[in-house]
Amino acid sequence: MPFYRKRFDEMGLNPTHIKTLADVTLLPFTEKQDLRNHYPYGLLAVPKDNIVRLHASSGTTGKAVVMGYTARDLENWSEMAARSLAAAGVTRSDIVHVAYGYGLFTGGLGAQGGAEYMGATVVPASGGASKRQAHLIRDFGATVLCCTPTYALHLWEAGMEVGINFRDLPLRIGVFGAEPWSEEMRRDMEDKMDINAMNIYGLSEIMGPGVAMECVGSKCGMHVWEDHFLPEIIDPATGEQMPDGETGELVLTTLTKEGVPLIRYRTRDLTSIDVTPCVCGRTHTRIARLRGRTDDMLIIRGVNVFPQQIESLLMESEGLTPNYQIIVDRANNMDTLEVRVEVSDTLFADEIRKLQLLETRLQKNIKEFLGISTKVRLMEPHSIARSEGKAKRIVDNRALD
Ligand code: ADP
Numbered sequence: 001m002p003f004y005r006k007r008f009d010e011m012g013l014n015p016t017h018i019k020t021l022a023d024v025t026l027l028p029f030t031e032k033q034d035l036r037n038h039y040p041y042g043l044l045a046v047p048k049d050n051i052v053r054l055h056a057s058s059g060t061t062g063k064a065v066v067m068g069y070t071a072r073d074l075e076n077w078s079e080m081a082a083r084s085l086a087a088a089g090v091t092r093s094d095i096v097h098v099a100y101g102y103g104l105f106t107g108g109l110g111a112q113g114g115a116e117y118m119g120a121t122v123v124p125a126s127g128g129a130s131k132r133q134a135h136l137i138r139d140f141g142a143t144v145l146c147c148t149p150t151y152a153l154h155l156w157e158a159g160m161e162v163g164i165n166f167r168d169l170p171l172r173i174g175v176f177g178a179e180p181w182s183e184e185m186r187r188d189m190e191d192k193m194d195i196n197a198m199n200i201y202g203l204s205e206i207m208g209p210g211v212a213m214e215c216v217g218s219k220c221g222m223h224v225w226e227d228h229f230l231p232e233i234i235d236p237a238t239g240e241q242m243p244d245g246e247t248g249e250l251v252l253t254t255l256t257k258e259g260v261p262l263i264r265y266r267t268r269d270l271t272s273i274d275v276t277p278c279v280c281g282r283t284h285t286r287i288a289r290l291r292g293r294t295d296d297m298l299i300i301r302g303v304n305v306f307p308q309q310i311e312s313l314l315m316e317s318e319g320l321t322p323n324y325q326i327i328v329d330r331a332n333n334m335d336t337l338e339v340r341v342e343v344s345d346t347l348f349a350d351e352i353r354k355l356q357l358l359e360t361r362l363q364k365n366i367k368e369f370l371g372i373s374t375k376v377r378l379m380e381p382h383s384i385a386r387s388e389g390k391a392k393r394i395v396d397n398r399a400l401d
């Protein structure tokens, strides 16, 4: 690929320099900006004729990047997505309702590829028309639901509104990913839907969903499919590799990718690597639940905060829903943070005084655990916009100044 050849030449690097796995640190990083700079086809490592599909990232953090897949890339992806589903406990007897978006986003087709590869039955529902989807989930007897965690909650809500309670259905596994979510949110979802809510990780630059997946045996970290990807954790500030167990930025090198192979791709996702044996018996190393993206980190009056940390604190309180939003603003040159969270119908019916006390308690908790002052506002049920894909947790009004 001319891109890497040029870069290696500039660094005076040639294949003889790479002798052991540790020498990977001699290789340069690849960043999202490199992909943007070569939009759309500049990073293809094979003739365009060999590309059988294109995807693009959802563009959460700027201009989209385009990825090309060869037939073998798609085959590998399906195999890894199937492995991921199997780790979650899915079998060929399952009916897999895929409510990840279809299209350029990798979620829908990725999950479908995996489910079909293992021989399960796929319902390619995509996002939207949530009440109708709740009917489909009931009528078709879905046993597995694949979508973002926020959309799963939205579907559950839509079901309740039309008298369909997921708890009463054969649904038994949720395969949730594409956005950060907390352990507390997992417990809430498992309780509401009576399922195993499993965490799946992926990104379009590297492949799509199924780069790493939790196993139902331990629910403790996501196994990275190391026969296809080499994971490293680096200090995002210095680029130095960090020891196992420490939290830093996940860097992935693709080992088998043909269309757009990437060397030391900086994912901007924060996690740590766990090499201890897993109770499930898989020997693939694990990454911890993602702490968020470096882009999502808020710096509020010098304190680093991730939306998920606030989510965890909110979810500890009875009567709050996982529908929340964080509004950042600036008043008199000071950053201000407001946390809006919807309360449940039952709590909403309660006395005002009780709600005010809860607001004060939440503010105190956030101050105590995260060290920042916030204004917490309890909101009426259903007042925060729902998402069919990734939730928009942060509204940063500071940029408008
Ligand atoms: P983007 O959102 O960057 O436009 P993608 O749609 O490819 O592109 O999304 C990939 C990103 O989604 C990952 O880099 C990560 O930040 C996030 N993500 C995916 N799965 C998870 C997960 N299980 N937990 C937390 N974040 C996730």
Ligand code: ZN
Residues within 6 Å of the ligand: 214, 215, 217, 218, 223, 278, 279, 280, 281, 282
């Ligand atoms: Zn395991």
